[in-house]
Amino acid sequence: MKLRDYLARSIQGVPVDYLPSHAKLMDKVALIRLRGEVEGLKHEIGARTLQFYKVRAVYLIRGVEGVERRPRLELIAGEPIREIVHREYGCVFKLDLTRLMFCLGNSFERLRLAALASDGEVVIDMFAGIGQFTIPIAVLSNPERVYAIEINSEAYTYLVENIRLNGVEGKVQPVLGDCRKIVEEHMQGIADRVIMGYFWGTIEALSPALGALKPEGGTIHFHDLARRGGEREFIEHVLGRARHLGYRVELLEWKRVKSYSKTRNHVVIDFFAMKI
Ligand SMILES: C[S@@+](CC[C@H](N)C(=O)[O-])C[C@H]1O[C@@H](n2cnc3c(N)ncnc32)[C@H](O)[C@@H]1O
16 A cells, blocks of 8 residues: 555545655655645654554655755654664665755665776765765775765764775775865876766866876766756756866766756766866
8 A cells, every 4th residue: 555545544635646655764764745735734644654654753854955965854753763774785874864865766876886886996976975876886896995075074974984884994985075175186187987976066076076087087977957858958068068178078878867856857977088
């Protein structure tokens, strides 16, 4: 049975479409979004959702804010659980879900990237978070080194913890700070692959990211939001910027990672780049 059908049985007088179709499940916690029309029923919906999934807490997702992408969550049923352990593809991710973001919708992208990384590569994960891309690459492929850079000290603390929990201390070097500055000043010319997993101003980090590639070239994974139907234009904009910075570029692949809003998609562009 679906969550929506379960809720519709006990909550009457509300159009079924207004009720949430599903929740995101992480460890013992369910996360849901609610339409404004049923905001007044949030505690009742929360209590039923708690029963349906047999979880210990239900949080309402209110959005994400700031450079550090902090989630805005409200507990609507159960006990406050902050720290959870999420498992995916044999990897373990510990985080405080009330403070840090972990997007279940990016799950396939995490696996795809780990499958692309070849043996012995040097990878730079510029917006590492708690290790969403770094950990699967380190666990599932065999890189020589992954440099995982994160600006938020809370996320960095979990990044370090997740490196330890997954037993990849020998492969991953966590770095606390602004990736644009760190890559520009200390990591030029060393990488086979650079991951730019962030939306807000990714293009501003493109110059240091390109500079981080080895002289024989390498791959950039550039994430951003693109207008639906405007993906080609968006790709040309990013590749055009790289050409303008003096690189020969070749589009390898692009993908819609997930729908972001009615007008925009989360898109990733994989491209090869080499300094001319
Ligand atoms: C939304 S999370 C994404 C994590 C992961 N890359 C993913 O796509 O799932 C983006 C992370 O980038 C970090 N961040 C933002 N600006 C940064 C910067 N200039 N240098 C390093 N990290 C940064 C934020 O603190 C946040 O943890």
